Amino acid sequence: MEPIMAIAVGLMYAAAIYMMLRRSIVKLVIGLMLLSNAANLLIFTSAGMTRGAPPLIPEGAIVPDGIVADPLPQALILTAIVIAFGVLAFAVVLIHRAYNILRTDNLDQMKDTDT
């Protein structure tokens, strides 16, 4: 599974970077979302993928029976998902605000408005 995922994550990174290099600020946001998803999958994949063994402890046991998926990367990704959402919400509103004031969605035109 991992080699396939490696290719998929690589393609997602490529798509994310491509979108972030576009001039339209909306496409930048799409790129940002792709990037956060790709990064989550990157961590998920490189930690090794396990089928059907969630890190849960059954009733009555003290440790999970058998080998379970590594819980630590999952905890990290969980944090990352939520943070990415916070960042996205902020970015989206910021863009909306910027567009309302500047009346452009072209990043190259926005850069001249510093002063």
Next chain:
Amino acid sequence: MQLAVLVIYLAALLTPWLFVQHQHRTAYMMALVPAALTIWFATHIPLIAGGEILIHEYQWIPGLDISFTMVLDGLSLMFALLICGIGTFIALYAGAYLKGNPAQNRFLVILLAFMGSMLGLVLADNLITLFVFWELTSITSYMLIGFNHQSAEARKAALQGLIVTVAGGLALLAGLVMLAAMAGSYSIQEILGTSEALTEHPLFVGMLICLLLGAFTKSAQFPFHFWLPNAMAAPTPVSAYLHSATMVKAGIYLLARLQPELGESGLWTILLSSFGAMTMLTGAFMAVRSTDLKKLLAYSTIMALGTLTLLLGIGTETAMIAFAAYLLAHSLYKGALFMLAGIVDHEAGSRDVTALGGLRKNLPLTATLVAVAALSLAGIPPLFGFVAKELLLEAMLGDAFHSFIYVFVMVASIFVVTVASVIALRPFFGAFKAPKEQSKIHEPPVAMLVGPVVLVLLSLVAGIIPGTIGQWVTLPASNAVAGNVVEGYLALWHGLNLPLLLSGISIALGLILYKVWDAFRQRLTVLDPIINRGPERGYFWFMDAIVWVAEWQTRWLQNGSMRNYLRTIVLVFVGLTGYTLLTRYQLHWNWDINLYFHELVTVSILVAAAIAACITHSRLGSVAAMGAVGFSVALIFILFSAPDLGITQILVETLTVILLVLVLFRLPSFSNISTTRERIRDAVVALLVGTLIMCLIMITIDVQLFEPISAYQIENSYTLAQGRNIVNVILVDFRALDTLGEIFVLALAAMGVYAMIKFNPDTAPGSNHYAGTLILAEKKLAEKDIIHSLEEIHQKMLEDQNIIAAGAMNNRNAKDDDDDDDESEDANTSSYDNDRPQDDSANSANDENEKEGKPS
């Protein structure tokens, strides 16, 4: 000795407080501090003259080999006496000179701080401590030169001085660190005592150049001499103190201090002699063509500094004797001359010698003092300057292999006699000439005259009894510079010999040159184009170049285009990581694919959706594609044992899609701005990154460098934290602080979002409840509703009462309809009308409308 330095700083701290009560008399009180220190140092003269070295140890940062140890030997003592002695008179002089100036307390604080720094510099034994004091003198002198900060010229001169000396200071630090590394100690005493041959060390040349850069910039050596005359923009007490007796001598002090260790190097001899001789000649030449009294003195100071450097370069025992004597002589007459020049300027209203004349009737005492000091400057017996000059000539003649130096020294001696004559005769003899009326010119207050009188008398006394002065003051200093006991003595009469003859010739030629000075200066104007191309032009060119380079690299690197930044960052990442990957690691292609069909479908949907999001031209299409990406990711999480991630991802993805739908359609539709070439270029960059990431994953999946730390968490999840869901336990227990941080980030983002939606900077303060929300279009206040003053508020309150009284209820319904129309207009065309007229009641009605609409 540490106390001596601290006392001065303490006095500086007390000054503002004293100044409130005693005004300009504070300066006289403060003069007591250096006066007391002068006496304290003077009591050490017999001890030091006996060959003792006084060491007061004090640890500062022992771990870094930085101590606050202070050492008093012949050289330090002479400097300390000059700093405190002349400092006393400068403080007195400043009290009268700046009388009535409200910024006098500031002046005194900085002057005392400078004095303390200078004293620390000459007493410090540790190289780092020395450097700290060195920089402190640079900074305090910056503030002193720029004292008249309203004057653009003073600011410019101060900055120039600071930049030149601090740039040199930076080089000096490097040099000192190298020196310490070579000698194995930061203590000067230990470095001087080291038996290691530093000249053989590979770092030696670099160290020497760095040290000399520091010393030369500080001591205004050619080609860094230009800052010193410009620094004459400072008040006269500052010029007299910093630019004759102390600050510029700091570089000389450092060179002299290290002379015993480094003086044997051939490079040292060559660099010091040639730069010293060049500086001497430049100073003398520039002095001869100046007419401003302070400029004349400043350039002759440069000449003297060059001479001192030259003497260190010559490095013979006679040169060492001459060095100490010349240093003392110069400090005495130059300090006096600067103060006297200030008096002339103060009283007669001009410093230009061509605009002055016949002042001796009004300023008899000043004229006499100037004459005597100038005699010392010219090197005429029986002044101490003569003794020093004889020794200089003798040292020069003893130096057989630098014949060009003879010429330099002779020319400089001739010029300096001319300069001395100009200073002594021009303003005081001949027909009366001054910008001020003759009756208004009179002798200055006693406080201003004390310094010059004492210094001139010292010059005279030292000239008459040179042997005594030599024995107690200058010879111990010479011993310290030479590193051993020098054989020699100071005397007025050395017998009929070559130095005396040369001295006579230079005096005669100098006086002849004085006779034709005006014509000579006229002739020299031919050289102006060359002089204008001097090192100072290099400085301005350098400063312009800094600005130009800053602008260029800002335009190039910080061009404000985020895409360029991103492309640069990404390409650097690909380049560096990719290079390391290819050169250091072997790629293992593990194509051992163990795959179910439903997994393949999920991944395919994921990739297809990601690509679709990129190429679609429809906003709705891209949002839908993003949804597909998000849910595919969630599915992958669920398929591979991460149910919590799946649940979170689904929740977040739902919210994201709602958010996007809400906002994206308030933005313009996708536009295709890029050309095909740009697209291809970006696609290539993007694919490079993608490939690299793929390779990185391929490498990492097979590598397990360490045991995963989650083993501990899996084992202890239930026993320690009573939780069966290990991921949750990690989040809320093992890594609870992370989660707290995450919550904090979310709260911040929420606050940011709220602020951006609610607060509108374009509307007047206090009218935030009029601002639009994300869901509803923003409402702007009409110009007439923006409050500019208190009267307007009052007016507005009256109007509001009228409106309510007139029945705002009547038109509320109608206004609501109006607003709805506006909404649809906004959503459809994204048009935006800043000046849409709205009256107050319409706004408040709209506000309620928004509040109701928000929860939906």
